[in-house]
Amino acid sequence: MDNRISADICIIGAGSAGLSVAAGAAQMGANVVLIEGHKMGGDCLNYGCIPSKALIASSKRAHAGIGNAVFGVEEVWPSVDYAAVKDHVRDVIDTIAPVDSQDRFEGLGCTVIRETARFISQTEVQAGDTIITARRFVVASGSSPLVPPIDGIDTVAVHTNETIFDLRERPDHLLVIGGGPIGMEMAQAHRRLGCKVTVIEGATALGKDDPEMTAVVLDALRAEGVDIHENTKAERISGMDGKITVHTAQGDFTGSHLLMAVGRAVNVDRLDLDKAGVEYDRSGLKVDASLRSVSNKRVYAAGDVAGGLQFTHVAGYHGGQLVRALMFGLPAKARTDHLPWVTYTDPELAQVGLNEAQARDKHGSKLTVVRSEFSHNDRANADRRTTGLIKVMVVGGKPVGASIAGHLAGELIAIWAMAIANGLKMTAISNTVLPYPTYNEVNKRAAGAYFTPKLFESGTVKAAVRLVQRWLP
Incomplete structure (x- = not known):
């Protein structure tokens, strides 16, 4: 019963x-x-x-x-x-x-x-x-x-994120189908652990993020030896466990293990x-x-x-x-404009709110985009982690999006997520005193870049300063 x-x-x-x-x-x-x-x-x-x-x-x-x-x-x-x-x-x-x-x-x-x-x-x-x-x-x-119905996929062992962590024998050559966050994270990790790695992506790797930012990450992965093939669709799979071939219109790729990372x-x-x-x-x-x-x-x-x-x-x-x-019984509304996400490659890739293309499409001429390079950050120079940049999209003095590629990007994005969630202005970031030297100064420099034209390139400001200087004792 x-x-x-x-x-x-x-x-x-x-x-x-x-x-x-x-x-x-x-x-x-x-x-x-x-x-x-x-x-x-x-x-x-x-x-x-x-x-x-x-x-x-x-x-x-x-x-x-x-x-x-x-x-x-x-x-x-x-x-x-x-x-x-x-x-x-x-x-x-x-x-x-x-x-x-x-x-x-x-x-x-x-x-x-x-x-x-x-x-x-x-x-x-x-x-x-x-x-x-x-x-x-x-x-x-x-x-x-998601495991798509690729011809021949049922003839070989296919790993997903639900099985790859149970694998105890290191793959000699890991084939990764899918160049999204999961695929790229696992590709770099396995490369660093001694595997040969090939990524096969049917469109653009990390395609949901700002292209300028993803280029920073993909260049770093390629420099480490991760073989990344974009606009390369897996059409057929053949072989046996230990020798698996992914067939594409651009050529065939053979490896020892296959990881499927095309979505959920x-x-x-x-x-x-x-x-x-x-x-x-x-x-x-x-x-x-x-x-x-x-x-x-x-x-x-x-x-x-x-x-x-x-x-x-x-x-x-x-x-x-x-x-x-x-x-x-209180009203609840699930917002999306303040939700960040991070790809934990090295360098990391982080986003909150609108990226540059989305912000230009939505706000047009009202948009200001400010930038700060990691190479201008003293802590990054001391650590030799100068590859990276941040872009902040600003409308009416408030950030509507931020994109970061670089060391600790997942940590650095937090201040922009807080700002967008709470409707803070760029002055809230620029007025914050940060310890020196820290990576968070990348954020403050970006906020400062928003005010630079207004303070240092304005004829009105310069005229006002000259006038005040005449009257100051």
Whole structure:
């Protein structure tokens, strides 16, 4: 016989979005049911952000000794134990896992059900032999790596981000199909860990970012030996495990291992959303600005299935917005103009708000673009990390976007994300006193560049200064 329980909020998915809603709602006194059919922590903890950054950290250690001569230190070419690198990755996951664990969330007061969930009506979800009736539902089922139906793909072993971190034998030659953030991060990391790497991208590598910025990153990767082929579409795959060939109109590429990194598909197929009267498409649930289903007002979406940017921090942001709406009935609106993202290559690539092309299209002659080069930053010169630049798009004295390519770009973008989120003016950045020497002075120099024409190239200002100087004692 089926078990029946009721809840204020039923959450499907224990990734970043679902856990954010569950933690907030439960601690505020709501009756919460949290359903997860796979691993607690979702993609980010187990297959995405955490393992990839742990792997990148190992690759940076491996690369650190190369180029030492310029510092007066002997150059070191490391010996890499690939299996031990994966032990490091697993240890990092295990260290963080308790924060996302079933025990923790049960301790917060949630009822946690480890089964696959599906709707059976507009007010009910079934998970295993349990039927949950809830006043509100939050669908936070995330996404999975997309494996396109390329001819012959089923004849060879294909890795995705869900399997590559379990691989303990170092690939001799890694073929990466897809030149987006995941593909480029993994390409550089594996190159630094001693693999030969070829990236095959059907369009433009890192094509969602500013071309001037991506050129900085791609040049650096190519200089390290990553073989990148753009506008090269994979048409067919052949071979066997250990010798895989990707056939393209531009030529054939043969390697030992294949990583598919062409994007992600939202996890909606097994939810039976039709039975709940929830409209959706391949991008996710159809929701309004408050993340509420347009067709079933009991249902909300958060994270990847909300149909927007697919990032962990966006999922967490959605979770915060939904706690506000579900707990207090307060209006919530999920903005997108202030959401940053980072590609963790070396140098890093970061963006918030509009890039230059988008800003010119939207604001036209009202737009001012200011720039600052890393080569003008004293700390960057001391560290020999002078490759990079920042562009800030400004309208009416306020930043509407910022693009950064360079060392620590993911950290440097934070000040612009804060400025855009809170409607701050460029004076808020230029008036900030920063410790010297730091990389954040790149940001302040960009803000200063906005005021330079107004202060030093204005005839009116110069005339006013001359007049004042005559009268000063």
